Amino acid sequence: xxxxxxxxxxxxxxxxxxxxxxxxxxxxxxxxxxxxxxxxxxxxxxxxxxxxxxxxxxxxxxxxxxxxxxxxxxxxxxxxxxxxxxxxxxxxxxxxxxxxxxxxxxxxxxxxxxxxxxxxxxxxxxxxxxxxxxxxxxxxxxxxxxxxxxxxxxxxxxxxxxxxxxxxxxxxxxxxxxxxxxxxxxxxxxxxxxxxxxxxxxxxxxxxxxxxxxxxxxxxxxxxxxxxxxxxxxxxxxxxxxxxxxxxxxxxxxxxxxxxxxxxxxxxxxxxxxxxxxxxxxxxxxxxxxxxxxxxxxxxxxxxxxxxxxxxxxxxxxxxxxxxxxxxxxxxxxxxxxxxxxxxxxxxxxxxxxxxxxxxxxxxxxxxxxxxxxxxxxxxxxxxxxxxxxxxxxxxxxxxxxxxxxxxxxxxxxxxxxxxxxxxxxxxxxxxxxxxxxxxxxxxxxxxxxxxxxxxxxxxxxxxxxxxxxxxxxxxxxxxxxxxxxxxxxxxxxxxxxxxxxxxxxxxxxxxxxxxxxxxxxxxxxxxxxxxxxxxxxxxxxxxxxxxxxxxxxxxxxxxxxxxxxxxxxxxxxxxxxxxxxxxxxxxxxxxxxxxxxxxxxxxxxxxxxxxxxxxxxxxxxxxxxxxxxxxxxxxxxxxxxxxxxxxxxxxxxxxxxxxxxxxxxxxx
Amino acid sequence: xxxxxxxxxxxxxxxxxxxxxxxxxxxxxxxxxxxxxxxxxxxxxxxxxxxxxxxxxxxxxxxxxxxxxxxxxxxxxxxxxxxxxxxxxxxxxxxxxxxxxxxxxxxxxxxxxxxxxxxxxxxxxxxxxxxxxxxxxxxxxxxxxxxxxxxxxxxxx
Numbered sequence: 001x002x003x004x005x006x007x008x009x010x011x012x013x014x015x016x017x018x019x020x021x022x023x024x025x026x027x028x029x030x031x032x033x034x035x036x037x038x039x040x041x042x043x044x045x046x047x048x049x050x051x052x053x054x055x056x057x058x059x060x061x062x063x064x065x066x067x068x069x070x071x072x073x074x075x076x077x078x079x080x081x082x083x084x085x086x087x088x089x090x091x092x093x094x095x096x097x098x099x100x101x102x103x104x105x106x107x108x109x110x111x112x113x114x115x116x117x118x119x120x121x122x123x124x125x126x127x128x129x130x131x132x133x134x135x136x137x138x139x140x141x142x143x144x145x146x147x148x149x150x151x152x153x154x155x156x157x158x159x160x161x162x163x164x165x166x167x168x169x170x171x172x173x174x175x176x177x178x179x180x181x182x183x184x185x186x187x188x189x190x191x192x193x194x195x196x197x198x199x200x201x202x203x204x205x206x207x208x209x210x211x212x213x214x215x216x217x218x219x220x221x222x223x224x225x226x227x228x229x230x231x232x233x234x235x236x237x238x239x240x241x242x243x244x245x246x247x248x249x250x251x252x253x254x255x256x257x258x259x260x261x262x263x264x265x266x267x268x269x270x271x272x273x274x275x276x277x278x279x280x281x282x283x284x285x286x287x288x289x290x291x292x293x294x295x296x297x298x299x300x301x302x303x304x305x306x307x308x309x310x311x312x313x314x315x316x317x318x319x320x321x322x323x324x325x326x327x328x329x330x331x332x333x334x335x336x337x338x339x340x341x342x343x344x345x346x347x348x349x350x351x352x353x354x355x356x357x358x359x360x361x362x363x364x365x366x367x368x369x370x371x372x373x374x375x376x377x378x379x380x381x382x383x384x385x386x387x388x389x390x391x392x393x394x395x396x397x398x399x400x401x402x403x404x405x406x407x408x409x410x411x412x413x414x415x416x417x418x419x420x421x422x423x424x425x426x427x428x429x430x431x432x433x434x435x436x437x438x439x440x441x442x443x444x445x446x447x448x449x450x451x452x453x454x455x456x457x458x459x460x461x462x463x464x465x466x467x468x469x470x471x472x473x474x475x476x477x478x479x480x481x482x483x484x485x486x487x488x489x490x491x492x493x494x495x496x497x498x499x500x501x502x503x504x505x506x507x508x509x510x511x512x513x514x515x516x517x518x519x520x521x522x523x524x525x526x527x528x529x530x531x532x533x534x535x536x537x538x539x540x541x542x543x544x545x546x547x548x549x550x551x552x553x554x555x556x557x558x559x560x561x562x563x564x565x566x567x568x569x570x571x572x573x574x575x576x577x578x579x580x581x582x583x584x585x586x587x588x589x590x591x592x593x594x595x596x597x598x599x600x601x602x603x604x605x606x607x608x609x610x611x612x613x614x615x616x617x618x619x620x621x622x623x624x625x626x627x628x629x630x631x632x633x634x635x636x637x638x639x640x641x642x643x644x645x646x647x648x649x650x651x652x653x654x655x656x657x658x659x660x661x662x663x664x665x666x667x668x669x
Numbered sequence: 670x671x672x673x674x675x676x677x678x679x680x681x682x683x684x685x686x687x688x689x690x691x692x693x694x695x696x697x698x699x700x701x702x703x704x705x706x707x708x709x710x711x712x713x714x715x716x717x718x719x720x721x722x723x724x725x726x727x728x729x730x731x732x733x734x735x736x737x738x739x740x741x742x743x744x745x746x747x748x749x750x751x752x753x754x755x756x757x758x759x760x761x762x763x764x765x766x767x768x769x770x771x772x773x774x775x776x777x778x779x780x781x782x783x784x785x786x787x788x789x790x791x792x793x794x795x796x797x798x799x800x801x802x803x804x805x806x807x808x809x810x811x812x813x814x815x816x817x818x819x820x821x822x823x824x825x826x
Contacts, residue, residue, distance in 0.1 A: 344798075345797065
C-alpha cells in the first residue's frame with residue numbers, strides 16, 4: 001500500500017574482509033550502494049579504478065555466451081516453449097563455492113570450444129576454396145596432360161580458352177598458315193571454348209600471335225598433373241577437411257554436459273563484474289574501506305547483526321536526511337502488488353508522494369474486465385494464467401506478478417461477461433438455433449450492451465466520474481499527508497464539488513435525461529443546492545487556482561483560466577466511452593465469428609465441423625486483438641485520466657547490489 | 670427511388686469497413702516496416718514492437734464492427750433485407766461516415782506515432798509502457814467516431 005521506509009547504511013571494515021563482506025551483501029541483495037566521490041587530493045582515502053578488470057570480465061562473459069551459442073548449434077538443448085517462464089535455477093552456496101574453485105578449468109573449456117569452432121570455420125572456408133578450384137578445372141577435364149603444359153623440345157603447345165563457341169574446323173581454318181598443326185577442342189561452352197593446339201617450334205610464335213589476336217588466354221588454373229587427376233586429389237583434400245570438421249564437431253558435442261557449468265561461469269563472471277563495479281564506488285584507505293548505501297528499514301537490523309557476527313566491522317544505520325531522496329521499494333498487498341509494474345512503467349513515486357498502486361488496483365481490474373467483457377475469454381484467461389502459475393513455481397518475481405495481474409483481469413472479465421451476457425459473443429444463442437432449433441439463450445445478469453448501448457455509455461461515464469473523483473481524493477490525501485491541507489482542498493475537493501454539482505444540474509434538465517434515457521429529470525431542492533454549490537465552487541476555483549501569483553489581477557486571470565480546466569473534465573469523462581466501444585468490439589466481433597461459423601454447410605455434421613474450426617481460429621484471433629486493446633486502454637485510463645489528477649512520480653527505483661545473474665539464483669541457506 | 674434506400678445503407682456499411690480497413694492496412698504496414706527494422710538491431714524486442722505495430726490495426730476492426738452492426742440492422746446479414754426509404758438509407762450512409770473517415774485518418778496518424786514509438790523502444794526498451802501510450806492517444810478519436818456511428822445506427826430504425 002505504500003513504499004518501504006528506507007535507512008541509510010554506513011559500513012566501515014578492514015580491507016582483508018572486503019571480498020567476503022561484498023559477497024555477503026551481494027547474495028543478500030538488499031543494499032543499494034552509493035558512489036562516494038572523493039576529493040582527488042585526499043591523502044588517506046582513494047577511489048580505485050578497476051575499468052581494466054571489468055573489461056576482462058566482460059570479455060569472459062562474452063566468450064562464455066559465444067561458447068554456449070556454439071554448443072547450442074551442435075547439440076541443441078531440449079527446451080519447452082514455456083520453459084523460460086521457469087526462471088533461474090536455484091543453487092546453494094556450497095555448490096557455488098565448489099564451482100568457484102574449478103572455474104579456471106571451465107574457462108579453459110570455453111576457450112577450447114571457441115578454438116574448435118574457429119578451426120571448423122577455417123576448414124569450411126578451405127573447403128569452399130577447394131570446391132572453387134575443382135569447379136574451375138571442370139572445363140579441362142578431358143585433357144590428359146597438365147593444363148600448364150607448354151610444349152616439348154620441337155613443339156609448342158598452346159592450351160587455353162578462346163571466346164565464343166568454336167569447332168575443330170574453325171580452329172584448323174584459323175591456323176591454316178601454320179601447318180603442321182594439331183588442334184583439338186577440349187570443351188565447349190556458350191561463351192568460351194577450351195582448346196589444345198600443337199605446332200612446331202618454328203611456327204609457334206606466329207600461331208600464338210594469331211590465337212592471341214582471336215582472344216586466346218592461358219588457363220587460370222594451375223596443375224602439375226592432368227585436370228582429372230588434380231580434381232581427384234582436391235576431392236580427397238575436401239574429404240580430409242570434412243573428416244576433420246566431423247572430429248571437431250564431435251569434440252564440441254562432447255562438451256554438451258558442460259553446458260550448465262558454462263552458464264554458471266557466465267553468471268559467476270557477471271557477479272564478479274558487478275562486485276568490481278561496487279568496489280569502485282567505495283572509498284578506501286590503505287587498510288580499511290567505507291561503504292555508503294541505502295537499505296530498507298525492515299532489512300536493516302538483520303543485515304547489521306549478520307555482518308557484525310561474521311566480521312570485525314562497524315555498521316551504522318541512520319535515518320536519511322530530509323533533503324535526500326531515498327530509492328523506492330514498493331510494498332503492496334496481494335491484490336495490488338501485481339500492478340506495481342504498471343505504476344513503475346509510468347514513474348516511481350517521487351519524494352513525499354503516496355504509492356498510487358493500491359488506489360489504481362481498485363479500478364484497474366474492473367476497467368480491464370469491462371473492456372474485455374466476455375465470460376468465455378475471461379475464463380480462458382483465468383484458466384491459462386492459473387495453470388502457468390501452478391506449473392512454473394520457480395518463475396521470476398516480476399514475471400509472476402505480470403501473470404497474476406492477467407489472472408485477476410481474467411476473473412474480472414469473467415464477472416463482467418456474465419453481467420453483460422457475453423459468452424464468446426453469443427455462442428449459446430447461435431449453437432441453440434443452428435444445431436438444436438431452439439431459442440435457448442443465457443440472459444445477461446444485468447443488461448446487454450449490444451441491445452442498449454446508451455445505457456452502457458451512461459454506465460461507462462458514471463464509472464469514469466467515480467474514477468476521476470477517486471483521483472481527486474487521492475490528490476487531497478497526498479496534500480494532507482504533506483501538510484498542505486489548503487492546497488488539497490483547492491485542487492481536489494473544490495473540483496469534486498464543481499464537477500459533481502454540474503452533473504447534478506445536467507441531470508435536472510429534461511434535455512440531458514432525454515439523451516441518456518434516464519427517465520424523469522431530478523427535481524425539488526437538490527438542483528437548487530447543486531446550482532449554489534456549483535457557483536460557490538466555481539468562484540472558489542477562480543479565487544484560488546492562481547494562488548501562486550502575488551499580483552491580484554494576475555491571480556484572478558489565472559484563476560479564470562483554471563476554471564476553464566472544467567473542459568478537460570468533460571473530455572476526461574467522455575474518454576471513458578471507450579469502455580463501451582471496446583466492450584462492444586469484443587462482443588460483436590465474437591458474434592460475427594459465430595454467425596460466420598454457422599453459415600457454412602448443409603447438413604449438421606459438416607456444419608458442426610466448420611463451426612468448430614471457424615470458432616477456434618476466429619475466437620483466438622479476437623481474443624488476442626482485444627486483450628491487447630483492453631490492456632493498452634486500461635493503462636491509458638489509469639495514466640492519463642487517473643494519474644493525471646494527482647500523481648507526478650519522478651522517484652528512483654531501488655537498485656540493490658545483488659547477483660544479477662542470468663541462469664542461476666543462489667539461495668541463502 | 671425508394672429502392673435506392675437499401676443501396677445507400679449498404680454503401681455506408683461497406684464503406685466503413687472499406688475505408689477504415691484501408692487506413693489500418695496502411696498503418697499496420699508502416700508499423701511493420703519500422704518493427705522489422707528495429708529487429709535488425711535488437712531481436713529480443715520482438716514482442717514489444719509487434720504490439721506497437723498492431724496498435725493502428727484497431728480502426729479496421731472498428732470499421733468491420735460498424736459494417737456488421739449496420740448490415741445486421743438492415744437485415745443483409747440475418748433475416749433478409751428490410752425495405753428502407755431513401756431517407757433512411759442515406760441516414761445509414763451518414764451514420765457510417767464518422768467511422769470511415771476518422772478511422773482512415775486516425776489509423777494513418779496512429780501509425781506514424783507507432784513508428785516513432787518503435788524507435789523509442791529500440792533506444793530505451795524500458796520505456797515501453799509510455800511508448801504504448803502515444804499511439805493509444807490517437808486511437809481515442811477513432812473510438813469516439815465508433816461511438817457516434819454505433820449510436821447513430823442504433824437510432825435510425
